Amino acid sequence: MNKTALTLAVAAALTLAGCSSTNTSTETAAKPVAHAAQNQAFSTFSEKFIEDLWRQYPEFSQYAGYGKYDDIITIPNAATRASNIQFSKDKLAKLYSFNVDSLSGNQKTDYYLIENSLKKTIWNTEKFKGWQWNPSTYNVSYGFANILNSRFKSESEKFKTVLERLKYVPEYYAAAQQNIDTPTIEYTQLAIAQNEGAFAVLKDDLLDEVDASEVLTAQEKALFKTRFANAKTAINGYIAFLTQLEKDLTENGNARSFRIGEELYEEKFAFDIQSGYTAKKMYEKALADKARVTNEMVKLTDQLWPKYFPDTQRPANDTQAISELIKHLSQKHVAKEDFVTEIKRQIPLLEQFVIEKDLITLDPEKPLVVRETPEYMRGFAMASISSPGPYDSKENTYYNVEPLELRTEEQANSILREYNHWILQILNIHEAVPGHYTQLVYANKSPSLVKSILRNGAMIEGWAVYTERMMLEEGYGDHEPEMWLMYYKWNLRVICNTILDYGIQVKGISRDEGLDLLMNGAFQERAEAEGKWRRATLSQVQLTSYYSGYREIYDLREKQKEKLGKDFDLKAFHEEFLSFGSAPVKYINQLMND
Template identity: 75%
Template structure:
């Protein structure tokens, strides 16, 4: 049939009508899809809020760490019943979580999903397979909870002491359960448990009795009961210390004790839960070996540059490690006095804050104070410096920069430590721990709109950020691009790399103490006191030492990718603030959001 203009026009109209109908159907389908996604996301957010509340009920001590406050009067008795209840809670929550369609959630909520799942599964693995509740006596210590209450700036004296009053009632049962749990402990954790529980008496001091007596809000009956609970608690702590002391003596006399090495299978599993990296532990170990060689090569170049300045009349040794070590040893003589160690750290913090603001690297919040203090006794024996930050529910509380004083060390030990934390490295330490490292990152983390990301944060991201800022600050001109500062930075960075090598080497490959100290002292140019301290730390933890290097590598690589993609539009401050806005999420997930 011959087609006319009219028939063609009608055909076009019918075709357009069909397209309109199809378009309408597609729009309706899209609208339904969007509505379904919004419904699913709203349901997931409601689940998340409910989950966090129930999580704090199940694990009240953790709620205190994050400043929730509602369960500060409770101490969980660490017995078989609490472990059974924990496993039941985990199974129930995982069933609820897995009912959600992961594909229907936004990228940000997918991260929350993975973080919740990882926390639940890792807790179950800890209870059922890793079982450190049996062989790590140092995990039992009531000091932290009491200290958190007593250090609060926003609780009245009556409120503090009433919380202490309630918590004291749990202490005898807590330590009875702890003692019953201990089976085949490691010598190292037993000794740490003794040391740190002795530190409890620096928190539970007789001064508390005087403070209670002075309060008119406590009745005479309550004051008498407080004194009895206080005495019972101290007796329980002494009893646990005596128990551990007897266990320690037996292990030392027989020479038989559980090895602190956990082996490859447990190590890989713990690495997967703790680091949440795209790499296996073995792959990260191999990357660290390669980076160790690269950094050492940079140190050789800097040594060649600086040698004539410091040794104008001495021929440089042909052996590169010997030359590097000689130069570092010479430079390390520049350090503060033993008695001024903590004061010098206090002095440097404002300088770091001024540099960050002048270079416009990050926005700093002046209402979030950083308090440098000597590490409390109950926390000593693990790290020279650390940060105690407020949680997302107590954002106005102080952040504490804990520094172990050198007073208790011999002159020889203190001298070794001061050479390690010399004029240059002490500044890098303060960048790492304070500004713009841990302190700054944790302040930002508390502003994240997602409580899940703030609460179930990733240690590799937290440590990796602190390591990243060390290099970033030097790249931006901190230290005036002095080759001495860069040499010491590489020495410090080499330590981060060797942390990974050491941790994997000890736990999986069976490095001896001699091998470990050789790696740190001759491979990473560390002082003996620092190397000894790191060896001790490696026997008292697993995987955590790898978090510094793995997090740093992923953050630095992400920044370089962003710079390449954005070109002249790349803004360093914008990168930092967007990166930190996602809370302490694993870097691999932050990468997805930023890309």
């Protein structure tokens, strides 16, 4: 699923992802001028905002592929936080000089995206304070990996940029240690594991490459070795600090709870999802949809039961019958050692189907590379997408898959049953074609750089979930009832993501209750359910983005079909929808109906 581990780490560190406020502050706006002049003035403001944003957040600029500030690591201390807040307040004051009602539809969307990213920065820093209790916020691996893996930097640029960045690492981790105050056990454990993964990026082999390089002087090579050693010492020091902290917190029971409570949850939901519903209302909608989808699964079970169990009477209990059928079908899966290979094999087949059905235009020049998830990104999701930013849109998009060889036999078999013959195909639709990979290629072409950069996670996840159903509706899988049963199982998992997340963070459900919901309510394998529980303790609200985004996109499509009748064209709908970048669905809805 997207919102990749990488994307989440960036969002946590920079507190700039997700936008939801609707405050236009027209009372404080300057006297409105002619619309054309306002539009031009706002375009100028937007361009300068992005340039200033990169100077303020150099790491964020790197993930967007800007490149100009790749040699900088921001020290996460009190001075930086104060500077970030002041930056947000200054930009909000300038934003509020515009009368939002005089802007074009596209610019109104950008206005709200900018406003909410700035307001969320202030909220994150002053109220949510994840920088205090989430040690996994601090990790230098991502930036170094981006540089070393870049296809568009020369060897000289790579080594010299890494050399410059290395000097910041000791001070970076010293500030991180100063920030940490009563963290959660779960985030502390994640931080230890992911920072240990840093040595898969800053590995000793890199020194051999530097030694053999002809682009660095002898003095630069010596400096590189010194800074490299100091960086490793700093990372090891942070790991040791967290290891001791975890031990202390476990023994004294003073760790912060991973549950954030209703007030913070509602506020974070409003910033991140921007759906037009409260978190509580979305939770209630999910409960209703869970009942509806389960009913569809009952119908399919009635249809399939005689085929697979001709000599066995169907259990009277619907949940038991569905579960038994799913468990039987789930035995059909690839071998453990073929898991990644099979994913690679399926991508061209999905592309072929999309082209034959003329569902959306694919760009053959935007490569998708299936790879094992890098070590510094593991432990969060089985599959994810790492996409290039708008400035380096020709870079590879990576489809990250956690290798099963690292799991026990029992864990691997459970995962394989979960990602069985049918669901593995749905996963690839979601992550790759025409899901995340396709949408993010389009997002990088958006005429609005603001929408490409300050992207809305619910729209991104919602699109991927929408494409799963759309592909089956268009005949992928030959309308096989087994495929539809597994799709509903998968869709039920999306719905239960929302129920689980709200249940954990607001209602305080126990681990056993959460696993019961996922295993008996959503028919998931234990390994998958345990992984989702862990993920839910390491994030808040993000798990709701799949369902809320999907629901809004699907409803928009159905309204467009009703409105246009025989003139409705599915491909045209898809390409127009994606042309607005990764904006919240409610704003895309407005733009498509403007």
